[in-house]
Amino acid sequence: xSATLLPPTVIELASPITDMxxxxxxxxxxxxxxxxxxxxxxxxxxxxxVGSVFGLVASFKLHMPDWLVGNAALTxxxxxxxxxxxxxxxxxxxxxxxxxxxxxxxxxxxxxxxxKAAEAGLYFWNVGMVLGIIGILAGYSDGLEWLEMPRYWADxxxxxxxxxxxxxxxxxxxxxxxxxLYVSVWYIMAAFVWFPIIFVIxxxxxxSGVESAAVNWFYAHNALGLWLTPVCLAAAYxxxxxxLGRPIYSYQLxxxxxxxxxxxxxxxxxxxxxxxxxxxxxxxxxxxASGLMIIPVVAVGVxxxxxxxxxxxxxxxxxxxxxxVFGAVAYTLVSLQGVFMAFREVNRLTHFTHVTVxxxxxxxxxxxxxxxxxxxxxxxxxxxxxxxISERLISWHFWTVGIGQIVYLVPLTVAGMVQGAAxxxxxxxxxxxxxxxxxxxxGRSIGGTLLTIGHCVFAYHVFLMFRGATPRxxxxxxxxxxxxxxxxxxxxxxxxxxx
Amino acid sequence: xxxxxxxxxxxxxxxxxxxxxxxxAAWRRGHFDRINAQSLIPLDDDxxxxxxxxxTESQRDARAAEHGPLQPAVTPGIWGGAA
Amino acid sequence: MTRIWLLITGVLAxxxxxTSLLVVIPNTMIGQVRAPRQLADYTxxxxxxxxxxxxxxxxxxxxxxxxxxxxxxxxxxxxGPRATVPSDYIYDKPHQLGTMRTGPDLINIGVRxxxxxxxxxxxxNPRSLMAWSIMPAFPxxxxxxxxxxxxxxxxxxxxxxxxLPPGKVIVPTADAEALVAYLKSLKRTYPVPxxxxxxxxxxxxxxxxxxx
Numbered sequence: 202x203s204a205t206l207l208p209p210t211v212i213e214l215a216s217p218i219t220d221m222x223x224x225x226x227x228x229x230x231x232x233x234x235x236x237x238x239x240x241x242x243x244x245x246x247x248x249x250x251v252g253s254v255f256g257l258v259a260s261f262k263l264h265m266p267d268w269l270v271g272n273a274a275l276t277x278x279x280x281x282x283x284x285x286x287x288x289x290x291x292x293x294x295x296x297x298x299x300x301x302x303x304x305x306x307x308x309x310x311x312x313x314x315x316x317k318a319a320e321a322g323l324y325f326w327n328v329g330m331v332l333g334i335i336g337i338l339a340g341y342s343d344g345l346e347w348l349e350m351p352r353y354w355a356d357x358x359x360x361x362x363x364x365x366x367x368x369x370x371x372x373x374x375x376x377x378x379x380x381x382l383y384v385s386v387w388y389i390m391a392a393f394v395w396f397p398i399i400f401v402i403x404x405x406x407x408x409s410g411v412e413s414a415a416v417n418w419f420y421a422h423n424a425l426g427l428w429l430t431p432v433c434l435a436a437a438y439x440x441x442x443x444x445l446g447r448p449i450y451s452y453q454l455x456x457x458x459x460x461x462x463x464x465x466x467x468x469x470x471x472x473x474x475x476x477x478x479x480x481x482x483x484x485x486x487x488x489x490a491s492g493l494m495i496i497p498v499v500a501v502g503v504x505x506x507x508x509x510x511x512x513x514x515x516x517x518x519x520x521x522x523x524x525x526v527f528g529a530v531a532y533t534l535v536s537l538q539g540v541f542m543a544f545r546e547v548n549r550l551t552h553f554t555h556v557t558v559x560x561x562x563x564x565x566x567x568x569x570x571x572x573x574x575x576x577x578x579x580x581x582x583x584x585x586x587x588x589x590i591s592e593r594l595i596s597w598h599f600w601t602v603g604i605g606q607i608v609y610l611v612p613l614t615v616a617g618m619v620q621g622a623a624x625x626x627x628x629x630x631x632x633x634x635x636x637x638x639x640x641x642x643x644g645r646s647i648g649g650t651l652l653t654i655g656h657c658v659f660a661y662h663v664f665l666m667f668r669g670a671t672p673r674x675x676x677x678x679x680x681x682x683x684x685x686x687x688x689x690x691x692x693x694x695x696x697x698x699x700x
Numbered sequence: 701x702x703x704x705x706x707x708x709x710x711x712x713x714x715x716x717x718x719x720x721x722x723x724x725a726a727w728r729r730g731h732f733d734r735i736n737a738q739s740l741i742p743l744d745d746d747x748x749x750x751x752x753x754x755x756t757e758s759q760r761d762a763r764a765a766e767h768g769p770l771q772p773a774v775t776p777g778i779w780g781g782a783a
Numbered sequence: 784m785t786r787i788w789l790l791i792t793g794v795l796a797x798x799x800x801x802t803s804l805l806v807v808i809p810n811t812m813i814g815q816v817r818a819p820r821q822l823a824d825y826t827x828x829x830x831x832x833x834x835x836x837x838x839x840x841x842x843x844x845x846x847x848x849x850x851x852x853x854x855x856x857x858x859x860x861x862x863g864p865r866a867t868v869p870s871d872y873i874y875d876k877p878h879q880l881g882t883m884r885t886g887p888d889l890i891n892i893g894v895r896x897x898x899x900x901x902x903x904x905x906x907x908n909p910r911s912l913m914a915w916s917i918m919p920a921f922p923x924x925x926x927x928x929x930x931x932x933x934x935x936x937x938x939x940x941x942x943x944x945x946x947l948p949p950g951k952v953i954v955p956t957a958d959a960e961a962l963v964a965y966l967k968s969l970k971r972t973y974p975v976p977x978x979x980x981x982x983x984x985x986x987x988x989x990x991x992x993x994x995x
Contacts, residue, residue, distance in 0.1 A: 382790065383739075411878065553881075642917075
């Protein structure tokens, strides 16, 4: 079969039996996760657009404060929360659910088990999202950052939904056909164990006062470090070796990176409250744990860099790799930035400023979002059985959000630094503080607009994919640069269906 | 419940020793043997044997030496899942 | 790694450890924080005002903590005579400590700004008082009426800065009154003993206002 599809210049092929086995495994895995993953990505893209609109409105309101003030539902404090929640739990988490259910079957060489539960979980999750966002805009926020969605009538949907997806993944892993579990499986499984626990703790209603603050930031930082980060690292650990065709540089380093990440990251939360009314030992624990984060971050960074070493040319050919490597580098940078900002001498100037907001976006956008973009660019063609329609759309997407991030992050960081400098001078008036930050806030709005344009390009492209549009030229994208996956791996794809 | 730092220090040390014990037990039972084999799980034979356009001659030769003759990347006109 | 249960055990151990250290242990210690004599619980109106504060998302621009004067300028800026301590927040559920200062810290705003008129006109539109302010306006917390329609005993305010047509005044809604009552209650200036004072030393070197 293979010989008829490959050009005659091929001399010899790899063992057909192994190839068919491997092919069969991949096809079976993809077929089992197809239903859930496709829907997860569809929800994710919708929330990306919704979250982008909220983000733009909030950003513009900061330098146009009399805009859209007639209605409480659009006040800055509510729209800003709606943006955060739509992006973190809507866009990022839905995309991560999709990536997880696709990747785990592939890595344990068996079909996704109880896939119907995973699908139900996805719907529960998104019902929770709708209720939560409506709750925030209607004024029913729980009042805790990252935990605004109403704890009694929106949050249970996330616990149930995440739990159902986790159940499906755990069942799949239990029925695995591999002897060893790859590092991405550890990260994904850990994320699904950690998330419901921290989410319930964070939302527990009995805390008040400074204890409420400690629990709040215990949860919020762990939402970043024990939910968002592990799944995105799982994606990076999978796609970088996969596309390059070489294994990760040092598996021992990935072991070290995983356990130190869990152990240190989970203690970081109090660094959001440095200088605040908490016992010093709690804050110091988090500052020390933040410093120790250098270990897993360097482990991951070295591992990924050395895998990519002398093969950075791949970035010219693979859009997935472009987004994923961007994200992986951003992970190292944002973590080092975070280590820095956790030291009291630096925190004295950066706390309460836009530097923190910019830092959060380096993490949530440059790392998490870019990795999710890259993952979707790889996974969706394999699930839909068709290639991306247009190389140009991918390129526009990459460059708009790439430049958009710089336009967003640089002015906002500078705004934060001048804000911090002005605040620390007791003789400066608040007018001076506000006027110092204003240019950066306008820059951030421009950057955010560019990002939103990029998101619209991406969403349009995804929409075309779902609709089944055929490539305009009748040729695959990137034909000038020769795609890397052989025809044989797609031998059984027929138009409109997957075997 | 825990009025003194000494109690906290002892409790944490015990927890830490427990962690070390678990790690040692896992090591003894062979969980960390053949560790590099695990890094090959995501990669299939055709991931290895396809020639990549960005690789140098020596990288390509090394790949061919280890995985057999390389297949070319997809030629134009054939759908190939480029990402 | 071959055993999924080993992975899950390790993962659970990590989160149990972190929760013990940063949630459970502090929880056992917080019981030792006493309500200060000088701090009363929120009245029902102030409590409602706090709900409005939470609902409008004020925390996203305003903090409610004075940091240690040794290494920050919070005190020098006039935000409080001392750093805030755990007992200051004993009635706060949920906390509104905040992580952003687009606007000034508010834990002692009741001391800095006791005027109800100031608060209401500021909330209606901050730019009526400070043209450079970027704080949102909250006109929906107020009714705009003709000044002639105001009956004796009704509270109404005029608004400067061209933010209201002439002849109109604003009448606060119940929520606006509650919010201002809450803001006026934000005073944490009473003295608290630190660990060094004789009173604290007599209870083992710890202050009942702080956690061990």
